Amino acid sequence: MHDEDRIIVRHGGPLRGEVVIPGAKNAVLKLMAATLLADGEYVLRNVPAIADVGIMSDLLMSIGVTSTWEGPGRLRMVNAGQLRPVAPYELVERIRASINVLGPLLGRCGHVELSLPGGDDFGSRPIDMHLKGLEAMGATFELRHGVVEATAERLHGAEITLEFPSVGATENILTAAVFAKGTTVIDNAAREPEIADLCQFLVGMGAQFEGIGSSTLVIHGVERHELHSTDHAVVADRIQAATYLAATAVSGGEVVLRGARADHMEMLLRRFRDMGLTITSIGDGTNPGDGLAVWAQGRLHSIDVATLPYPGIATDYKPLVVTMLTVADGVGIVTENLYPGRFRYVEELQRLGADIRADGHHAVVRGVPRLSGAPVRAPDIRAGAALVVAGLAAEGETSVAGVHHVDRGYDDLVGRLAALGADIERASAG
Numbered sequence: 001m002h003d004e005d006r007i008i009v010r011h012g013g014p015l016r017g018e019v020v021i022p023g024a025k026n027a028v029l030k031l032m033a034a035t036l037l038a039d040g041e042y043v044l045r046n047v048p049a050i051a052d053v054g055i056m057s058d059l060l061m062s063i064g065v066t067s068t069w070e071g072p073g074r075l076r077m078v079n080a081g082q083l084r085p086v087a088p089y090e091l092v093e094r095i096r097a098s099i100n101v102l103g104p105l106l107g108r109c110g111h112v113e114l115s116l117p118g119g120d121d122f123g124s125r126p127i128d129m130h131l132k133g134l135e136a137m138g139a140t141f142e143l144r145h146g147v148v149e150a151t152a153e154r155l156h157g158a159e160i161t162l163e164f165p166s167v168g169a170t171e172n173i174l175t176a177a178v179f180a181k182g183t184t185v186i187d188n189a190a191r192e193p194e195i196a197d198l199c200q201f202l203v204g205m206g207a208q209f210e211g212i213g214s215s216t217l218v219i220h221g222v223e224r225h226e227l228h229s230t231d232h233a234v235v236a237d238r239i240q241a242a243t244y245l246a247a248t249a250v251s252g253g254e255v256v257l258r259g260a261r262a263d264h265m266e267m268l269l270r271r272f273r274d275m276g277l278t279i280t281s282i283g284d285g286t287n288p289g290d291g292l293a294v295w296a297q298g299r300l301h302s303i304d305v306a307t308l309p310y311p312g313i314a315t316d317y318k319p320l321v322v323t324m325l326t327v328a329d330g331v332g333i334v335t336e337n338l339y340p341g342r343f344r345y346v347e348e349l350q351r352l353g354a355d356i357r358a359d360g361h362h363a364v365v366r367g368v369p370r371l372s373g374a375p376v377r378a379p380d381i382r383a384g385a386a387l388v389v390a391g392l393a394a395e396g397e398t399s400v401a402g403v404h405h406v407d408r409g410y411d412d413l414v415g416r417l418a419a420l421g422a423d424i425e426r427a428s429a430g
């Protein structure tokens with residue numbers, strides 16, 4: 001009957017054991033795009049085995065950079081210097097991060113043809129701030145038949161103040177600035193840990209940055225010959241880490257998240273503690289073996305949460321938090337400040353018996369003692385993972401369709417949860 005994979009999950013006992021947190025999707029895709037800047041052979045380590053890495057590889061291959069898996073988590077990329085700065089619609093429409101080739105290609109080639117990006121289908125996601133920032137550096141843009149044609153003889157440094165700390169705009173401007181003549185200052189820059197990871201990668205390539213991790217980023221332009229390829233380990237994925245925290249929260253148990261970075265999740269960890277979880281750091285997150293330990297016992301307490309740019313609670317955590325609130329004691333209000341309309345998964349949670357009222361930017365979640373399993377469909381990556389977590393909290397069987405969304409951002413979610421003792425399996429199509 002069903003010609004697509006599903007994740008089948010049932011409520012079981014507490015989770016126990018260790019899970020290794022893979023590298024971040026929202027970092028690795030940007031690092032891959034940044035290899036367009038300099039010729040040579042790159043090695044990326046801690047690369048998650050997710051579908052979006054494959055899509056980005058295809059896009060970069062069509063531009064002229066090859067990617068090969070050399071072993072688990074190890075991706076070798078080669079930029080042989082023959083680039084065709086065209087990002088075709090068939091590839092661009094598949095991931096939002098394809099927009100990240102704009103900055104590097106403009107800096108490197110002085111010309112780009114980029115179809116307008118797609119990706120997760122929530123709210124409208126304009127790129128006006130990307131274009132305005134690059135324009136201040138001397139680029140010109142023409143939009144023709146859905147294709148942005150960007151041109152710049154040689155970009156120059158500029159002082160750019162973003163109206164809003166957009167992740168993508170910050171990344172495109174900072175990568176373009178690497179080869180700009182003079183110094184670029186980005187004020188009100190986004191400061192997500194994945195952006196700091198991209199800056200560190202570029203520093204490893206010979207770029208010159210000040211203020212990494214802060215909201216004022218300073219980039220001193222370098223000459224072509226000063227930039228080279230490098231070897232880099234991708235920062236741990238705080239969203240995948242939060243997913244295993246949420247899974248433990250609704251199942252109970254004791255789990256160690258190896259590689260998770262407490263310092264990249266401070267606000268979320270504080271709120272999870274308010275909900276009743278005991279979370280401790282192991283080391284400072286920079287050595288192998290470091291991570292987080294979580295202990296969950298008894299019913300969660302409700303809290304109110306609002307999403308904000310980093311270091312606030314990320315919008316990508318929200319479906320997980322809403323799911324935790326569906327079985328918590330009390331009423332919680334969740335406010336979305338980044339994307340209107342990013343509550344589509346609420347209807348799916350309601351199918352599982354959740355008591356949620358969503359209206360515009362707000363959702364009011366009244367906790368129930370237990371959800372009840374049902375067939376549901378993942379509308380996007382994070383909501384898909386949240387539905388799997390909800391299935392762990394639901395009596396009976398929950399079958400999650402739309403698994404291809406989950407595969408875009410999760411490296412073996414099912415295998416990792418099963419290894420912790422969850423009652424979960426993947427049912428393959430056909």
Ligand code: UD1
Nearest residue numbers: 026097124125126127128129130166167168169315338339
């Ligand atoms: C990135 C993440 C995504 C996360 C988001 C916010 C990737 C691949 N995706 O997306 O998972 O949810 O950050 O943390 O890293 N905006 C404009 N004009 C612009 C740019 C953005 O109006 O030029 C608006 C967007 O519509 C949105 C908000 O600003 O409402 C945030 O966007 P941004 O921070 O740019 O997110 P992305 O880089 O698209």
